[in-house]
Amino acid sequence: MTSTHRLIAIFFIWIVLGVALFYAFGISLFVPPNTVVTLAILLLLAGLTATWFVMRLPHARSS
Numbered sequence: 001m002t003s004t005h006r007l008i009a010i011f012f013i014w015i016v017l018g019v020a021l022f023y024a025f026g027i028s029l030f031v032p033p034n035t036v037v038t039l040a041i042l043l044l045l046a047g048l049t050a051t052w053f054v055m056r057l058p059h060a061r062s063s
Contacts, residue, residue, distance in 0.1 A: 001057045009054045017047040 001009075020043050028036045 001054075001059065006054055006057070010051055013047055013050045013054065017043055 021040060024036060024039045024043060
């Protein structure tokens with residue numbers, strides 16, 4: 001995985017999480033506040049974990 005691929009993957013992860021957080025805070029009118037906070041924390045932890053796994057993938061070998 002090259003640095004460009006890694007950067008694209010990280011951007012994609014955080015764009016998807018941003019959209020998910022937007023909808024998570026949008027449902028705050030219909031669910032209890034603790035549920036929204038828990039969902040937001042879980043989404044942020046998922047984003048950090050996904051970013052960590054992308055960064056741990058091996059680098060491409062140049063030949």
